[in-house]
Amino acid sequence: MEKKTYTADFKVKAVMESFQRDTTLEATCQKFGVSRSQLMRWRQEFQEKKPNLFVDKRDPKQKAISQGYKPGESPDELKKIIGELTVQNEILKKVPGLLGI
Numbered sequence: 001m002e003k004k005t006y007t008a009d010f011k012v013k014a015v016m017e018s019f020q021r022d023t024t025l026e027a028t029c030q031k032f033g034v035s036r037s038q039l040m041r042w043r044q045e046f047q048e049k050k051p052n053l054f055v056d057k058r059d060p061k062q063k064a065i066s067q068g069y070k071p072g073e074s075p076d077e078l079k080k081i082i083g084e085l086t087v088q089n090e091i092l093k094k095v096p097g098l099l100g101i
Contacts, residue, residue, distance in 0.1 A: 006034075014039060015046045 010032070018028040018039055029036050052066050064074030072081075 011042045012046075015042050018043060 014028060014032040014034060017023060017031070018025055025036060025039060029039055032039075060074075060076055061071065064077065065071070067074070069077075072078075
């Protein structure tokens with residue numbers, strides 16, 4: 001038996017309908033042909049991710065988080081760290097005797 005796969009759009013429609021006042025979880029499950037446990041997992045995932053749905057993407061840190069990067073791991077942040085380390089390394093090379101060279 002093949003495992004069913006659902007599109008993100010399908011999941012959002014089911015979850016949003018399940019939040020409506022004029023319907024029940026059972027009715028939503030029946031309409032979309034999914035189990036209650038499946039719908040509850042989708043609802044939980046939605047609840048966990050909703051704080052990041054409308055982040056200010058002008059803020060580089062918020063943009064990186066919205067793209068799924070952990071704090072300090074986005075390409076832009078890593079480039080900044082590499083740049084800072086390169087500058088520090090060059091400074092250390094120029095100070096005679098500091099590194100024991």
